[in-house]
Amino acid sequence: MRILHVIHGLNPAYGGPPRIALNLAAAQAGSGNEVHLLCYENPSASSQIEAIIRRIGCHDRVTFHWLPPPGAVERYFAREARQWARRFLGTAPPDILHLHSVWDSLVRVVAAEAARADVPYVILLNGMLDPWSLAQKPLKKRLALLAAYRRMLDGAAALHCGNEDEVRGIAPLKLKPPTAVIPNGVGPHEIAMLPPRGTFVSAHPRLAGRRYILFLSRLHYKKGVDVLAEAFAGFAPHHSDVDLVVAGPDGGAQHDFEQAVARAGLQQRVHITGPLYAEQKWAVLVDAACFCLPSHQEGFSMAITEALACGCPPIISEGCHFPEVAASGAGLVVPMEAGAFTQAFLQIFGEPGRLAEMSRRARELALARYTWPLIAQQTLDLYSSILAGRRQPAAAGRCACTSW
Numbered sequence: 001m002r003i004l005h006v007i008h009g010l011n012p013a014y015g016g017p018p019r020i021a022l023n024l025a026a027a028q029a030g031s032g033n034e035v036h037l038l039c040y041e042n043p044s045a046s047s048q049i050e051a052i053i054r055r056i057g058c059h060d061r062v063t064f065h066w067l068p069p070p071g072a073v074e075r076y077f078a079r080e081a082r083q084w085a086r087r088f089l090g091t092a093p094p095d096i097l098h099l100h101s102v103w104d105s106l107v108r109v110v111a112a113e114a115a116r117a118d119v120p121y122v123i124l125l126n127g128m129l130d131p132w133s134l135a136q137k138p139l140k141k142r143l144a145l146l147a148a149y150r151r152m153l154d155g156a157a158a159l160h161c162g163n164e165d166e167v168r169g170i171a172p173l174k175l176k177p178p179t180a181v182i183p184n185g186v187g188p189h190e191i192a193m194l195p196p197r198g199t200f201v202s203a204h205p206r207l208a209g210r211r212y213i214l215f216l217s218r219l220h221y222k223k224g225v226d227v228l229a230e231a232f233a234g235f236a237p238h239h240s241d242v243d244l245v246v247a248g249p250d251g252g253a254q255h256d257f258e259q260a261v262a263r264a265g266l267q268q269r270v271h272i273t274g275p276l277y278a279e280q281k282w283a284v285l286v287d288a289a290c291f292c293l294p295s296h297q298e299g300f301s302m303a304i305t306e307a308l309a310c311g312c313p314p315i316i317s318e319g320c321h322f323p324e325v326a327a328s329g330a331g332l333v334v335p336m337e338a339g340a341f342t343q344a345f346l347q348i349f350g351e352p353g354r355l356a357e358m359s360r361r362a363r364e365l366a367l368a369r370y371t372w373p374l375i376a377q378q379t380l381d382l383y384s385s386i387l388a389g390r391r392q393p394a395a396a397g398r399c400a401c402t403s404w
Contacts, residue, residue, distance in 0.1 A: 003025075005021050007106075126162070212289060
């Protein structure tokens with residue numbers, strides 16, 4: 001099967017979507033498919049991107065198509081992207097496209113060119129149409145839907161959702177395509193290459209002899225860093241040997257988080273490392289006692305999945321939409337309240353052996369259900385179903401539009 005993945009960029013600072021696109025492309029290529037990936041270049045992050053591509057192992061299996069870094073005009077109109085897509089789809093069209101975003105001009109124009117060439121496409125929503133997400137800048141998003149993006153969404157062969165909660169969340173939009181629930185995963189080869197326990201702590205002497213709770217995400221309001229600060233402040237007096245490590249790029253909330261930590265007098269017990277990628281990311285996960293993500297909303301969090309694979313029990317909010325964590329005994333899912341997280345921390349650190357048992361179950365859950373070869377096969381089955389349906393007489397006459 002010939003597959004084209006499309007994503008705006010691969011800068012790891014963008015969070016989970018770049019890792020999803022790369023890992024999925026690599027896993028599909030590993031099962032014998034011809035896989036291409038289109039994105040814009042990002043010179044400022046080229047070394048980090050190259051390191052991730054090589055660790056995932058897709059540098060020699062996936063064909064990358066790099067568009068020049070976009071200026072303001074290209075970001076809005078994506079004219080270069082449209083020209084590239086028209087050439088690519090017109091000469092040797094793929095069987096199917098997998099688009100990794102919603103609110104992006106690159107994705108929009110490539111979808112339009114795919115419709116024009118009568119090539120089906122699947123859109124991975126990444127939680128972008130969740131009610132909480134739509135409530136952020138709601139007027140702008142309503143206008144975008146009216147102007148072009150509803151047409152793009154309705155033209156898809158399928159909408160790729162991370163979980164059943166996401167399917168229920170988009171129901172009020174009354175979009176036309178069917179939905180497919182396919183989670184994200186972890187690479188078995190990456191888990192086999194985990195750094196030895198103690199690697200991160202040895203590089204951070206202040207953590208020597210101490211346990212820590214890990215937050216690994218953007219410091220952004222969406223991620224609940226205000227809740228995290230308050231929750232840790234309530235927990236810290238009860239366990240003086242447990243610190244908090246906060247790893248991720250500043251998404252606009254770091255200053256307020258630091259102020260909250262200072263007001264609680266916890267500067268010596270909260271360690272803000274900045275973003276950690278590749279080996280450093282895995283090292284901080286391996287050494288953590290548990291992982292915490294008090295997010296308002298997630299599609300299917302890569303950070304949670306990677307924490308599971310490292311045997312790092314997740315303590316997460318209901319908004320993460322990952323009930324399997326609690327159902328399997330691999331971690332805890334709690335309401336989006338600081339007090340609830342404080343009590344969760346007290347519970348798991350107060351019961352001897354609880355963290356070790358959760359750690360075992362976390363790794364088992366990840367390896368049994370969330371590895372990229374398993375996920376890739378689910379996407380390939382979806383593609384095959386779409387292509388088989390199009391070969392039926394009822395599938396004829398698909399509308400093609402070129403003005404999105």
